[in-house]
Amino acid sequence: MDIESELGNSIERSADICPSSLDPADWERFRTLAHSALDQAIDFVRTVRERPVWQPMPEHVRAALDQPLPTEPQDLESVYHDFKDLILPYTVGNIHPRFFGWVHGAGLASGILSETLAAALNANCGGRDHVGLYLERRVIEWCKAIFNFPARASGILLSGSSMANLIGLAVARDAARASHPGEELVAYASTEVHSSVGKAMHFLGFEDQALRKIRVDGDFRMDTGALTLALDQERAAGRRPFCIVGTAGTVNTGAFDDLETVASICESQGIWFHVDGAFGALAVLAGDLRPRVSGIERADSLAFDFHKWMHVPYDAGCLLVRDGDKHRQAFSSSPVPAYLTRAGRGLAGGGEWPSDLGPELSRGFRALKIWFAMREHGVRRFGDAISRNCRHARYLAGLLASVPDVEVLNPVSLNIVCFRFRPAGLNGAALDSLNEDIAADLQESGIAAPSTTRIQGRLAIRVNITNHRTCEADLDLLVRTAERLLDEKALPHAS
Amino acid sequence: MDIESELGNSIERSADICPSSLDPADWERFRTLAHSALDQAIDFVRTVRERPVWQPMPEHVRAALDQPLPTEPQDLESVYHDFKDLILPYTVGNIHPRFFGWVHGAGLASGILSETLAAALNANCGGRDHVGLYLERRVIEWCKAIFNFPARASGILLSGSSMANLIGLAVARDAARASHPGEELVAYASTEVHSSVGKAMHFLGFEDQALRKIRVDGDFRMDTGALTLALDQERAAGRRPFCIVGTAGTVNTGAFDDLETVASICESQGIWFHVDGAFGALAVLAGDLRPRVSGIERADSLAFDFHKWMHVPYDAGCLLVRDGDKHRQAFSSSPVPAYLTRAGRGLAGGGEWPSDLGPELSRGFRALKIWFAMREHGVRRFGDAISRNCRHARYLAGLLASVPDVEVLNPVSLNIVCFRFRPAGLNGAALDSLNEDIAADLQESGIAAPSTTRIQGRLAIRVNITNHRTCEADLDLLVRTAERLLDEKALPHAS
Numbered sequence: 001m002d003i004e005s006e007l008g009n010s011i012e013r014s015a016d017i018c019p020s021s022l023d024p025a026d027w028e029r030f031r032t033l034a035h036s037a038l039d040q041a042i043d044f045v046r047t048v049r050e051r052p053v054w055q056p057m058p059e060h061v062r063a064a065l066d067q068p069l070p071t072e073p074q075d076l077e078s079v080y081h082d083f084k085d086l087i088l089p090y091t092v093g094n095i096h097p098r099f100f101g102w103v104h105g106a107g108l109a110s111g112i113l114s115e116t117l118a119a120a121l122n123a124n125c126g127g128r129d130h131v132g133l134y135l136e137r138r139v140i141e142w143c144k145a146i147f148n149f150p151a152r153a154s155g156i157l158l159s160g161s162s163m164a165n166l167i168g169l170a171v172a173r174d175a176a177r178a179s180h181p182g183e184e185l186v187a188y189a190s191t192e193v194h195s196s197v198g199k200a201m202h203f204l205g206f207e208d209q210a211l212r213k214i215r216v217d218g219d220f221r222m223d224t225g226a227l228t229l230a231l232d233q234e235r236a237a238g239r240r241p242f243c244i245v246g247t248a249g250t251v252n253t254g255a256f257d258d259l260e261t262v263a264s265i266c267e268s269q270g271i272w273f274h275v276d277g278a279f280g281a282l283a284v285l286a287g288d289l290r291p292r293v294s295g296i297e298r299a300d301s302l303a304f305d306f307h308k309w310m311h312v313p314y315d316a317g318c319l320l321v322r323d324g325d326k327h328r329q330a331f332s333s334s335p336v337p338a339y340l341t342r343a344g345r346g347l348a349g350g351g352e353w354p355s356d357l358g359p360e361l362s363r364g365f366r367a368l369k370i371w372f373a374m375r376e377h378g379v380r381r382f383g384d385a386i387s388r389n390c391r392h393a394r395y396l397a398g399l400l401a402s403v404p405d406v407e408v409l410n411p412v413s414l415n416i417v418c419f420r421f422r423p424a425g426l427n428g429a430a431l432d433s434l435n436e437d438i439a440a441d442l443q444e445s446g447i448a449a450p451s452t453t454r455i456q457g458r459l460a461i462r463v464n465i466t467n468h469r470t471c472e473a474d475l476d477l478l479v480r481t482a483e484r485l486l487d488e489k490a491l492p493h494a495s
Numbered sequence: 496m497d498i499e500s501e502l503g504n505s506i507e508r509s510a511d512i513c514p515s516s517l518d519p520a521d522w523e524r525f526r527t528l529a530h531s532a533l534d535q536a537i538d539f540v541r542t543v544r545e546r547p548v549w550q551p552m553p554e555h556v557r558a559a560l561d562q563p564l565p566t567e568p569q570d571l572e573s574v575y576h577d578f579k580d581l582i583l584p585y586t587v588g589n590i591h592p593r594f595f596g597w598v599h600g601a602g603l604a605s606g607i608l609s610e611t612l613a614a615a616l617n618a619n620c621g622g623r624d625h626v627g628l629y630l631e632r633r634v635i636e637w638c639k640a641i642f643n644f645p646a647r648a649s650g651i652l653l654s655g656s657s658m659a660n661l662i663g664l665a666v667a668r669d670a671a672r673a674s675h676p677g678e679e680l681v682a683y684a685s686t687e688v689h690s691s692v693g694k695a696m697h698f699l700g701f702e703d704q705a706l707r708k709i710r711v712d713g714d715f716r717m718d719t720g721a722l723t724l725a726l727d728q729e730r731a732a733g734r735r736p737f738c739i740v741g742t743a744g745t746v747n748t749g750a751f752d753d754l755e756t757v758a759s760i761c762e763s764q765g766i767w768f769h770v771d772g773a774f775g776a777l778a779v780l781a782g783d784l785r786p787r788v789s790g791i792e793r794a795d796s797l798a799f800d801f802h803k804w805m806h807v808p809y810d811a812g813c814l815l816v817r818d819g820d821k822h823r824q825a826f827s828s829s830p831v832p833a834y835l836t837r838a839g840r841g842l843a844g845g846g847e848w849p850s851d852l853g854p855e856l857s858r859g860f861r862a863l864k865i866w867f868a869m870r871e872h873g874v875r876r877f878g879d880a881i882s883r884n885c886r887h888a889r890y891l892a893g894l895l896a897s898v899p900d901v902e903v904l905n906p907v908s909l910n911i912v913c914f915r916f917r918p919a920g921l922n923g924a925a926l927d928s929l930n931e932d933i934a935a936d937l938q939e940s941g942i943a944a945p946s947t948t949r950i951q952g953r954l955a956i957r958v959n960i961t962n963h964r965t966c967e968a969d970l971d972l973l974v975r976t977a978e979r980l981l982d983e984k985a986l987p988h989a990s
Contacts, residue, residue: 018592018964018965018966020879020880020883021880021963021964022601022603022806022872022876022877022880022963023540023541023604023963023964024604024605027537027541027604030537030604030605031534031537033608034533034537034607034608034611035530035533037608037611037612038529038530038533038611039526040612040615041611041612041614041615042522042525042526042529042615044615044616045518045615046518046522054625054842056624056840056844057624057625057626057629062629065626065629065630065633066633067633068637068640069636069637069640069641069869069874070637070869070870070873070874071873071874071875072873072875073871073872073873073875073876074870074871074873076605076608076867076871079867079870079871080608082870083612083863083867086626087626087630087863088612088616090625090626090629091616091618091625091626091627092616092618092619092623092625092627092842093625093842094617094618094619095615095616095617097513101623101842101843102619102623102834104619105617106517106617107614107615107617108517109518109519109522109525110519110525110571111614111617112529112611112614112615113528113529113532113571113575114614115610115611115613115614116529116532116533116536116607116610116611116614117532117535117536117578117583118610118808119536119602119606119607119609119610119611119808119864120535120536120537120539120540120590120602120607121539121583121586121587121590122589122590122600122601122602122606122808122809123586123587123589123809124587124589124597124599124802124809124810125809128587128596128597129551129552130549130552130585130586130587130588131552131560131581131582131585131586132586132587134552134557134560134585135560135582138560138561138562141564142563142564142565145563145564146564159654159855159857159858159859160855160856160857160858161856161857162850162854162855162856162857163854163855166854170698173700194832195828195832195835196854196856198828199826199828199854200854203665203699203854204698204699204700205668205699205700205701206700251834252833252834305857307619307857311517313613313614313617313859314617314618314619314620314857314858314859314860315619315855315857315858315859317857331694333690333693333694337689337690338747338947338948338949339597339746339747339946339947339948339957340690341947341948343931343934343935343947344935345551345935345939346934346935346936346938346939347549347587347588347596347938347944347946348596348935348938348946348947349551355657359657359658359661359691359694359695359698360654360655360657360658360810361655361657361691362654362655362656362657362800362802362809362810362812363654363655363809363810364654364808364809364810365809368578368582369614372571372574372578374564374565375565375569375574375577376568376569376571376574377517377568378565378566378567378568378569379564379565379566380566380567380568381517381568382517384515385515385516385517388515436838439838439841440838440839440840440841440843441841443841443842443843444840444841449842451834451842451843452833452834452836452838452843453833453834453836454833462834468516468517468518469513469516469518470513471513
């Protein structure tokens with residue numbers, strides 16, 4: 001059979017073979033527009049300092065976007081025109097060097113390139129035999145190397161650590177159910193644990209009190225003495241502690257639980273050790289921070305993100321599981337449905353499918369942007385950027401020390417500084433309200449965007465330095481602007 | 496306070512302010528490379544007919560990709576060079592007009608443009624007040640209009656229908672737990688239900704037998720008489736039927752359950768009605784298919800995908816929930832943690848956050864590519880393409896009717912044709928093996944890529960026509976090639 005000539009015939013007829021497809025009627029016109037959009041995309045990143053960090057969407061923009069369901073086709077040019085007017089100016093702002101709110105990565109210019117290519121490939125990475133799955137396995141191997149996980153470990157790319165915490169806990173639950181059927185299962189974490197862990201427990205069918213919160217010490221780390229005591233009491237009451245969640249970098253203050261001690265407790269008591277390392281885990285790449293992460297290599301499962309401290313475009317997170325077989329047992333369909341059967345050869349062949357390691361069957365090609373980022377920068381440059389962020393947090397704490405009526409509310413051990421203004425003459429509620437106002441003023445000024453949180457009950461302006469574009473001058477400007485905003489308020493002591 | 500001049504000062508210093516960021520050292524060099532990659536991306540889609548549908552990755556390519564963890568930075572040019580050699584040729588193939596395997600969308604050229612822009616914005620759409628959330632709410636409103644859902648309905652964008660089924664069932668479970676605390680809950684679906692529903696039940700903590708499978712009729716639709724009987728028996732045994740999953744377009748044959756009847760059963764018995772409409776739901780956009788979907792507007796929750804029959808780049812799915820309050824109750828953290836508190840103004844303001852409607856806090860900007868696609872093509876063009884796919888399935892069934900020794904194994908009511916060769920002299924196992932071989936031969940030929948499944952126990956070559964680029968000539972070529980591959984086999988009757 002002459003397949004080549006068969007294929008050749010098909011090509012010759014292809015130009016006008018399917019005029020009713022959804023492809024562009026005029027490819028060169030489309031190409032011109034796409035190049036114009038690409039220049040816009042690049043300029044948006046390159047000139048980020050020339051714009052406000054964030055601005056609210058005006059009412060007329062909201063109204064203009066409030067269009068009814070589009071039934072008829074529209075020129076792509078006009079859709080793009082609306083994008084430039086109505087969407088581009090009103091985005092989150094996390095690529096800006098003075099975005100200090102929440103823990104958002106800053107993106108990478110090269111992410112534009114890798115996502116452009118991924119959109120053309122349009123790969124579904126749930127299964128089948130193709131390079132998308134191969135590249136995901138390669139990225140997972142790199143992550144295992146970063147965290148010193150054993151060869152038998154498995155991993156899967158996910159939207160982020162909320163999903164990775166959820167899936168890690170699902171694996172832990174299934175393993176505990178298999179080894180201790182019928183027992184009442186309870187899990188542990190510190191009071192500083194991220195809310196996604198409690199949500200995950202609920203999602204998995206646990207009663208809300210099945211997640212026990214252990215108190216923290218003065219450095220916001222889990223009190224492991226209290227943990228040991230709680231475990232003993234639980235067992236005496238006939239319940240089965242099945243999982244302890246350690247945090248590598250809490251969202252409030254960047255604290256690291258004592259992972260070595262928690263790992264030892266888990267090992268000696270046969271308890272699953274899950275680590276939520278959403279952003280903090282990658283501190284392992286920074287020479288000066290590495291000791292803080294010690295013990296993470298002993299985790300049974302580890303959640304962390306590429307879109308935070310590796311700046312891969314949103315979204316991109318990961319779960320690693322030490323015992324790959326337990327991971328597979330939790331998610332492989334048994335029996336495999338006929339339409340997902342693996343063949344010995346052809347497109348339905350290949351190795352393990354990601355749909356055997358998580359709940360998703362349709363999945364985009366996240367591995368591509370991660371592979372590009374890790375190869376372009378190498379993990380060393382990410383580690384350097386992480387060290388720099390933490391150095392800048394200490395620099396900011398130093399600046400604040402010389403500002404009158406300011407107190408820093410957390411030990412600045414990582415990249416987060418929580419502070420508040422405390423002018424004389426204001427009580428607790430007034431101070432909370434003042435600082436909340438200043439945070440919102442800062443955001444609305446467009447100059448800097450911190451977030452707020454509460455530290456031991458007190459409202460704090462929270463500055464989280466995750467951005468590779470942030471420099472000392474940005475922190476100078478933040479402090480100067482905050483001071484001015486305070487001065488402009490007619491406070492009792494200033495009147 | 497003169498914020499403008501403050502901002503101005505900052506801009507002037509910005510050019511060389513942060514030389515150690517991860518931005519390109521030479522922006523113009525980066526721009527040149529990005530434009531070259533964009534041309535590559537566009538050409539990849541435009542010339543798709545000139546390439547094989549799929550080809551296996553050669554061993555030397557796998558070996559070349561098997562690189563150790565990158566520690567040092569590399570030129571982006573060299574990374575891109577590797578991409579072109581090692582990745583681009585070995586992707587899934589679903590953008591090709593003769594990819595007939597599984598239900599994969601074919602992508603849109605304009606998806607390259609929208610994803611390029613999304614990568615530059617790098618928005619996290621888990622929360623906060625910005626256009627990403629606004630656009631998601633707008634897209635959800637459009638979906639509510641498509642399916643005639645009420646104003647109080649809620650919705651969330653997800654990776655696909657596996658996740659949407661999972662989250663829909665989670666909402667159903669939580670609603671049932673609230674109204675019937677302590678009761679044993681069971682769910683129902685047909686034997687043709689997608690495997691993701693069973694996986695979802697397991698994930699949510701149910702025992703495997705909590706999903707009851709109801710037999711199907713000769714058209715592969717749930718036998719609603721058997722369903723009613725099963726519900727009565729269950730109640731008599733003291734268990735609580737809490738959810739019935741109807742399927743709009745089964746993966747094996749494209750069958751639609753009788754959604755009107757199932758909806759009436761659910762309404763009269765107070766049971767949650769979830770519809771898995773992964774690809775079939777959007778048949779509502781095709782005038783000739785619309786009656787088939789009747790009753791979908793009565794669903795309590797509905798899962799469907801944009802990346803299948805709307806061809807939005809992977810991944811993009813959706814869950815709609817009729818009673819938005821029940822949706823919120825299942826996912827809102829209570830109390831809201833301090834670091835996620837909503838403010839009255841500023842960046843932490845705005846309306847509902849998507850993290851209150853699902854398990855993810857980090858989420859990419861899926862709404863942008865959907866908004867572009869729906870505005871560019873209007874739902875009418877998608878409906879036309881869906882009708883065309885189904886017309887082509889009937890055309891293929893017609894072609895196969897004139898091929899000797901072929902039988903079509905399903906009623907061709909939508910876009911799926913399952914057939915097998917049945918030459919004389921072969922028993923069941925030999926027929927299965929022959930047809931499996933031909934499917935893999937077709938894939939490896941590069942000419943066409945069907946998948947396989949089993950229909951009533953018999954292995955079938957499954958042709959799923961979801962691609963807007965497919966035309967009749969592609970189906971002619973498929974049949975001609977399959978016949979030749981059969982002829983080349985030394986079968987008993989041909990020797």
